[in-house]
Amino acid sequence: MFDTLSDRLTSVLQNLRGKGKLSDADIDATAREIRIALLEADVALPVVREFIGQVKERAKGAEVSEALNPAQQVIKIVNEELVGILGGETRRVHLAKNPPTVIMLAGLQGSGKTTLAGKLAQWLKKQGHAPMLVACDLQRPNAVTQLQVVGERAGVATFAPEPGNGVGDPVDVARRSIEEARHAQHDVVVVDTAGRLGVDEELMRQAADIRDAVQPDETLFVVDAMIGQDAVTTAEAFRDGVGFTGVVLTKLDGDARGGAALSVRHVTGQPILFASNGEKLEDFDVFHPDRMASRILG
Ligand code: GDP
DSSP: OOOOOOOOHHHHHHTTTTTSOOOOHHHHHHHHHHHHHHHTTTHHHOHHHHHHHHHHHHHHOOOOSSOOOOHHHHHHHHHHHHHHHHTTEEEEEEEESSOOEEEEEEEESSHHHHHHHHHHHHHHTTTTTTEEEEEEESSSHHHHHHHHHHHHHHHHHEEOOOOOOSSSSHHHHHHHHHHHHHTTTTEEEEEEEOOOOSOOOHHHHHHHHHHHOOOOOOEEEEEEGTTTHHHHHHHHHHHHOOOEEEEEOOOOTSSSSOOOHHHHHHOOOOOOOEEOSSSSSTSSEEOHHHHHHHHHHH
16 A cells, blocks of 8 residues: 555655765755655645654754764654654553453444454454454444354354344443353453444444443544545544544555555544454454554665
């Protein structure tokens, strides 16, 4: 997804190699090129502004290192600032002192929540947990069955409303699932919620009601990295309407520009915990800001 950005940044920084001391004009020219590369990759404007401001200030400042030549110095600064924008340290999922830990997933329809629920469950299982999936997306036809299928694939139990009882109340399902988890000794509960095609009040209200019923330890906002600038506006709407403690980026295997998704951390102040890069359960990993920055810088 970040190939173009990666190529652009690499070539901008490559131009500095072999230069002796960098003048302020060199740094300004480099910063301008980086700015264009970030904007073309769809990184949100406030993020670009801050990033460029920091890079310029630090590159022109008195950071003199014996070990690095001027070009390496700038590359190091760009790398560190990129890691900073992406969240700095890797943020691990918070587990409750008294199980079950409740992880609620929220996001637009099609963002990849149900798929992610399966991925997360499989990952948790590998970490030695006994997770349970909870089907609270009772809006989208087949969402419950889809969750049961990914649950089976991941080898974990799924809690769903009994068939034949009409649509069912997602808040009630969520509440009952916690009792079931205690009873069946599941130490992590992953709650899949309904999304809509766009942000609307009812969607937010339902997600907030589920949140109030289950008091999640983590509410993860799931966002499709392919949706461009909407990633940022949707994140802001979910932050204000439901609130979340972390972000999951999905569809990083796509060929869209993806920079907007990289802005979500900085714009909302919440860390990116996981990244999804394919349709299979294995296409999923903990998000490491330093590794992502290294990947982007080639
Ligand atoms: P939900 O409506 O939020 O529950 O979204 P789904 O989990 O049903 O996913 C919507 C579509 O995106 C499905 O076709 C998934 O197979 C696909 N999908 C989910 N995650 C990824 C991903 O990381 N990469 C790709 N390429 N497709 C994905």
